[in-house]
Amino acid sequence: MTRTPPVPLKAVLLNTPDIELWPGGLLRARSNGDARILSRARRVLRRKRDGTYLAADLAEGIQPLVPRLHREPGLDAALDLLDASPLHARNGIDHVGQLPLHRLQDRLDALGVDAEGYAQRTGLGLVAEPDWLAFAGFDRYRRALWLRIDAARAWLRMREAAVRDGIVLEAISGYRSHDYQLGIFVRKLARGLSVDEILRVNAAPGFSEHHGGCALDIGTPDEPPAEESFEATPAFGWLQANADGHGFAMSYPRGNPRGIVYEPWHWRFAG
CATH class of the missing domain: 3.30.1380.10 (Muramoyl-pentapeptide Carboxypeptidase; domain 2)
Incomplete structure (x- = not known):
């Protein structure tokens, strides 16, 4: 029987109570400026409340995509997670933790x-929400699943x-x-x-x-x-x-x- 290969773990969504950290290449650009930045992004910080793209993690550093990024609720937790080793690498390849029932x-x-x-x-x-999720392809509307x-x-x-x-x-x-x-x-x-x-x-x-x-x-x-x-x-x-x-x-x-x-x-x- 042919079996589907394991989901590639490089395509994971890192999750915090306020901000999601998306892998580059999976978010739709909303402007030409976004397209240029997102095409180079290793990760994109996305506000969970309304889907706003907050910042891109580029080879040269963090590129803000909104004014006053430093005031964004939950930013420190997201940046700490970005700097840490991946959750699945730290905790075992299939270990999934849970976020607190935040707000x-x-x-x-x-x-x-x-x-x-x-x-x-x-x-x-x-x-509770998982602290990371795996990319499982695309849904009917070509959104990341x-x-x-x-x-x-x-x-x-x-x-x-x-x-x-x-x-x-x-x-x-x-x-x-x-x-x-x-x-x-x-x-x-x-x-x-x-x-x-x-x-x-x-x-x-x-x-x-x-x-x-x-x-x-x-x-x-x-x-x-x-x-x-x-x-x-x-x-x-x-x-x-x-x-x-x-x-x-x-x-x-x-x-x-x-x-x-x-x-x-x-x-x-x-x-």
Whole structure:
């Protein structure tokens, strides 16, 4: 049997509570100036709250990409991490640590979500972010797909096995930070939805399985993303028959006790 080679560990996302450290070559340039700098960057510091590119690590040193970079919250922790040996090299090739649940209560308070009551009502637990994630290729939208190293390897092998059976699986979404999850709520609130309406579809920030880097939203070509109609596709039938053998399980079947709508597209690597 042909096996997918291990995910190249040079392509890793280093993670801090406020700032992500991206490997060079994986972020889209937003201007000609960005393009010139990003093409030479070894790492790019990206603000998690809104995706702003903060600085590039070049051979000649740190190149700021925003004014007053020195005032950026979390910058010292990100620069310390940049100067240190890689996390996976220090702690063992497959060791993944967890970030503290940084500022999470502030996010939940801003939404009016009582964390304790929400956890009791849904049975969902808080999910910490990994301190590094592996590059697992690209999703449907050509965005970098980040997963825990074990989930990344399992996903690539499962996708390859599906191809051998004539099935194409596409990643729609993988790792999402607490800040990204909050952004989903902010955008939907701006469209007029209530927090309760959003919670029926999206877990509260800090409670999504996507935070841990082991959850994937999966689709297939010519099928809209994250729609119940996915269950009628050959891809979903293949997942039902084969995902368990690759360590993946559907998190939210019909009638699940979490109060989350049926999500045939959402699968989590459990090992």
